Amino acid sequence: MLRPFASLRAALLAAGSLLLIGCASAPIDGPRSAGGQGASTAPLLPSLLFPGGAERFEAWRCTPQQDLVTAFGERELRLWSAHGGYRLAPAVVASGARYQQGELSFWNKGGEAVVESANGRLDCTAAMARSALTREQRPGVMFHGRGNEPGWHVNLRHDAPELRLVLDYGARELSLPYRVVAMDNAGGRVRLASGRGEAPFELRLEARACFDDMSGEPFPARVTLTFEGQTYRGCGQGIAPQSSSIR
Incomplete structure (x- = not known):
């Protein structure tokens, strides 16, 4: 669906690795249990x-050809490309809005942006x-994923x-228990498998720009x-409690 921008790929991955290492100890948006x-x-x-x-999430069409997704929060910009997810902090700029982390920067004004x-x-x-x-x-749901042809969706319970x-x-x-097979907090990747031998499945979640193939x-x-x-x-996307201050 996405065609990577070859000349930026190495730089994005390099900058992203710095960002993601910094995210490893950051608070997680998912629920926490008092008992662990x-x-x-x-x-x-x-x-x-x-x-x-x-x-909200915003889609960006870029030249050379690559599609990006952003989410503008109060304290940071989250940016997703074909290669992964990144967290950029606000930076000083004379006009528009600018965010930066390492050698990766995002500047935008109105409907135009430069990465x-x-x-x-x-x-x-x-x-x-x-x-x-x-x-x-989505009451009680901490992650919602969906696809088309045939139409399907999956909800992970928050509790x-x-x-x-x-x-x-x-x-x-179907309602099925699952177990965590692999979890990469820094890279934004999760692999889940069925907790019931008679109903095997695997579910993979990856923090990468994604666009519904119909809408x-x-x-x-x-x-x-x-x-x-x-x-x-x-x-799909993770869904944090509305009352939560976790970012």
């Missing part, structure tokens, strides 16, 4: 799967915006390691579900 994480408690998800307090690194530049235009999902809209699958345009619904709406995560020999691909 256990078998009956939903795991904490990487912060880069969440909007970080932003109210720069040591190896090159992207000239971007705002294409579409989508309001971030909230707990009010227990359990997910709800809705498949085949709503014709099938074009922007998301901060790519979702891959493997179930009953079939692979489903789509987009």
